[in-house]
Amino acid sequence: MLWLPGLAQEGPRGAEARAFAETLGIVHQRCPFVTPIRLGVAALPARAPSRFYGGEGAVATLLASELEDLAQQSGTEVRIGVAEGLFASVMAARAERIVEPGATRAFLAALPISVLRRPELAALCQRLGLHTLGRFAALDERRVLERFGSDGAHCHRVARGELGELIGIRDPRISQRLAGLEEPPPSAAQPSFFGGSSLAAERAARAAIRVQQRLGSERVQVARLRSGHDPADRAELVPFGSEEPAALGAAAPWPGGLPAPSPVTVFTTQRSVRLTDAAGAPVGVSARGLLTGVPGRCTVEGDPRTMSIVAWAGPWPLTLRWWDRRRAKARLQVLTELGTGMLLSAERSGWQLVGRYD
């Protein structure tokens, strides 16, 4: 972990950010995996370069000497530390320590409670006479949750060394900001997801990131639109944060698509549908794109009920493209006796449930 305290606060002219970006450029030549964490703080995987350069201490000395000139110019000192986990590493850099594997909790224990950067929690701990992370870590887990809430419980786990990363230690926009230094500033009119500069936007993004940290980054998603024939083709969900703001198009007409209203549930897993006539004979789609019978009943995979069909519309043939994985031939809307509207797709394997008008 690399810590440049003089660059941690952004000045009015952005000189700190530029100096930080320059620093990262130099470090990058030695350690290609350097990652900015927030202004003035960057993480590097310690093991690989230290094996190459002969120990973690050697890497620290090497980097410090290379960064010396730059540091002097921009008026900051360079501190390097090594530990397990992002939080402990930042603390190690602050203290210019190399914390041996397994010694993380003991190292953290001596630090003041204020390093968690939670003023309210720190105040409460001070009142309880808990001045160090070690004293805080020694509290019972359940009592912490009761007294300090979920964020307190999170800090507690960090203090115990059970969690490597303290929420809030990363600036989620640092990479973007540093990238922005090299390119013309993005236009304000560009639609940006959860972006913009408003406080509310920032809070929303931070909340989404916290959920990603707790449940996994793939679990929090945003929608992206594109053109296509099908409700399933026309939109996709991608993990929050992976999205390029510009790729989020506005609602545009989709040539060749079914007109609105679209199904509000679009299934991502395959669900086969058995479609028959009133007598129970299967109904399919002919080569000419016509139904081979009169739809009378349907059964959806996973649902034991067989429902009568009171109305249907289509089939609308789809142009088959050789790259189309779904191999859909046509779409059909059916309305059941319960008033449920469903969108089916005729595929080689039979009917599939595309969506439901929930």
Next chain:
Amino acid sequence: MVPAAARTLPVLPALAQLLPGGALRRGTTTLVTGAPGSGATSLGVALLAHASRGGHWCAAIGVDDPGVIAMVELGLDLRRVVFIPQVQGDWAIAAGELLEGVELILLRPPARVPHAAARQLAARARERRAALVVLGPTTSAWPLPVELTIEVETSRWRGAGLGEGRLSARTVELCVTGRGGTRQQRSSLWLPSPGGEIALVAERS
């Protein structure tokens, strides 16, 4: 006197006519119920639409397999919505964390919601001045009394015949009930109308 915007979140004009005060009250829970296919999900999404367009941040938790195109058609601004589908047991964690940053949550909780989890979340929403819209098959989907319940009782599609037309418009019959069974009111709503709008069905005399 607190300004109205600080106490409420805006909804589409047609929905404003259904809600007491003409908006979603911050800090409260609204329960929207109906069987799959009844239109309850569409109604829940529609309740978020105006707020998302007005710059309020929203989340859809446990709304599996979201039909994003339909949501745009219902008026949702996708740039202000995060989706956490297939959330199962983690719904309370997701909702609790998101309440730190979003103002409106559409939540479809799993089958059995523990009382304590619901209470904690409702308290968090109250504290954060956010609104919860809970989707469920029946009113027992949420273990707490709520400020407002909107039940989709029946729904009727129009436009599709026997191989003709297409599903083009739907009317739903709603029963809106205030806290403790007060102010029960029945309405009929286009979801959507043949013109693609959400509107109250004009009273037939």
